[in-house]
Amino acid sequence: MRSAVFSRVPIAVLALGMAVSPASRAQTPDSPEAKEARLAWFHEAKYGLFIHWGLYAIPAGEWQGRRIPGIGEWIMFRAKIPVSEYEQLAKQWNPVKFDAEAWVQLAQDAGMKYVVITSKHHDGFALFHSKVSPFNVVDATPFGRDILKELADACARRGMRLGFYYSQAQDWHEPNGAGNTWDFGPDEEKDFDEYLRGKAEPQVRELLTGYGKVALVWFDTPRLMTPERAQGFTDLVRSLQPKTLIDGRLGAAGDYVTTGDNVIPAEVQSTAWEVPATLNHTWGYREDDQDWKSPGDVAFKLVDIVSKGGNYLLNVGPMADGTIPQASQDVLRTVGRWLKANGEAVYGAGPTPWGDEHGEPSSKGAKDLRGNPLFLAREEWRVTTRPGKLYFTFFKEPRVPFDLPPMKNAVKRAYRLADGHTIRVEVEGGRPRLLIDRPIHDPMATVVVVEIEGDAVER
Numbered sequence: 001m002r003s004a005v006f007s008r009v010p011i012a013v014l015a016l017g018m019a020v021s022p023a024s025r026a027q028t029p030d031s032p033e034a035k036e037a038r039l040a041w042f043h044e045a046k047y048g049l050f051i052h053w054g055l056y057a058i059p060a061g062e063w064q065g066r067r068i069p070g071i072g073e074w075i076m077f078r079a080k081i082p083v084s085e086y087e088q089l090a091k092q093w094n095p096v097k098f099d100a101e102a103w104v105q106l107a108q109d110a111g112m113k114y115v116v117i118t119s120k121h122h123d124g125f126a127l128f129h130s131k132v133s134p135f136n137v138v139d140a141t142p143f144g145r146d147i148l149k150e151l152a153d154a155c156a157r158r159g160m161r162l163g164f165y166y167s168q169a170q171d172w173h174e175p176n177g178a179g180n181t182w183d184f185g186p187d188e189e190k191d192f193d194e195y196l197r198g199k200a201e202p203q204v205r206e207l208l209t210g211y212g213k214v215a216l217v218w219f220d221t222p223r224l225m226t227p228e229r230a231q232g233f234t235d236l237v238r239s240l241q242p243k244t245l246i247d248g249r250l251g252a253a254g255d256y257v258t259t260g261d262n263v264i265p266a267e268v269q270s271t272a273w274e275v276p277a278t279l280n281h282t283w284g285y286r287e288d289d290q291d292w293k294s295p296g297d298v299a300f301k302l303v304d305i306v307s308k309g310g311n312y313l314l315n316v317g318p319m320a321d322g323t324i325p326q327a328s329q330d331v332l333r334t335v336g337r338w339l340k341a342n343g344e345a346v347y348g349a350g351p352t353p354w355g356d357e358h359g360e361p362s363s364k365g366a367k368d369l370r371g372n373p374l375f376l377a378r379e380e381w382r383v384t385t386r387p388g389k390l391y392f393t394f395f396k397e398p399r400v401p402f403d404l405p406p407m408k409n410a411v412k413r414a415y416r417l418a419d420g421h422t423i424r425v426e427v428e429g430g431r432p433r434l435l436i437d438r439p440i441h442d443p444m445a446t447v448v449v450v451e452i453e454g455d456a457v458e459r
């Protein structure tokens with residue numbers, strides 16, 4: 001059978017295939033080597049700023065005097081606003097306080113290493129000057145400025161990586177886009193490929209050709225995406241900017257795994273991953289949601305995520321005037337100050353060699369609200385790593401002395417990361433333990449560096 005198949009292939013093609021294939025595959029964007037090379041900056045970066053901004057910032061959670069529950073950027077869907085009405089918002093779009101430099105400055109102050117902004121969310125409105133659809137910030141608004149261009153320029157000037165969120169499947173503005181059934185009827189009856197060819201693909205092409213180097217494209221909610229349709233986007237991205245990362249929600253394997261919104265896995269994950277997360281309970285600005293996570297919570301989540309091998313993409317929802325809510329800025333800057341002194345435990349740091357500290361599944365067979373086995377998380381401390389170094393981050397005062405988890409490596413010395421203060425180490429029954437000063441130095445999070453013999457922990 002085999003030889004019969006082979007015999008129909010011209011010899012010249014076979015020879016060419018054998019001569020070219022192994023070498024060239026290493027350079028194709030789909031090879032594991034190329035993917036790892038693309039991911040190098042991502043693994044180093046760990047912490048990024050997500051920005052959800054669009055026309056939904058104007059109603060800010062309220063439509064015709066009614067409070068519309070749910071995430072703010074879904075207001076068009078939840079209130080079933082007809083396209084003809086929603087479009088009118090564009091005429092009010094005049095965010096005179098928008099300052100791209102200030103936004104990038106915030107990301108830098110926060111210690112974030114990349115920025116991802118909604119170039120077009122499900123509502124179909126483009127924050128850039130698209131020639132494909134006039135429903136964009138330059139052609140449809142009195143503001144008339146290309147927001148992505150200004151942000152891309154500011155990022156380039158400041159050495160900040162910039163990625164674009166693009167809603168490839170849902171587009172409530174288009175008759176053939178997914179999601180808008182109140183104007184256009186059921187999705188099954190739409191010519192979805194017409195929408196992909198007519199708007200989504202050409203807009204992604206615009207994003208990858210008109211705005212400089214694009215760090216990543218963040219696709220979302222892959223409804224109606226078949227492997228073939230997803231491949232079209234993958235090919236487009238790879239052909240235009242082969243180093244650009246693709247997230248995990250295209251509808252095909254991207255370069256990394258995207259977890260559920262606000263979902264932090266319980267344990268270490270071996271492939272690259274990122275958790276998209278909110279700072280309150282919405283992505284797009286809602287006036288009634290001022291319930292911000294505390295700096296301590298954000299710092300914990302960041303270190304928790306890094307100790308599990310992931311990245312934290314944390315969102316802000318700017319207001320209609322172009323400013324980012326002050327309260328969210330304050331939280332980010334507080335964590336940023338902590339990172340200035342403690343970033344070595346985060347940027348480019350590896351995951352824990354242990355994992356017991358993350359917690360354990362309930363031994364009593366308890367289930368969570370979704371019926372999944374309940375995981376009882378522990379939140380006292382986390383550990384991240386570099387060759388020869390362990391970074392123990394304490395969020396609560398540990399029992400002192402603090403027994404290090406089991407390892408064969410000897411400890412050379414230990415010190416506080418923020419100020420270099422020596423932490424005494426004693427060995428009891430062959431097991432090293434830390435005599436941590438009490439109360440812990442920084443009640444939010446105190447990092448103790450433990451230098452060990454050898455590069456990695458041997459258990």
Ligand code: H79
Nearest residue numbers: 052070071073074077078121220221261276283
């Ligand atoms: O961009 C952000 C969200 O808008 C987007 N992903 C993040 C990054 C997202 N798309 N879908 N979802 C999140 C899930 C949305 C679920 C809900 Fe609803 C929207 C719950 C309430 C409004 C749809 C409409 C399901 C129930 C009602």
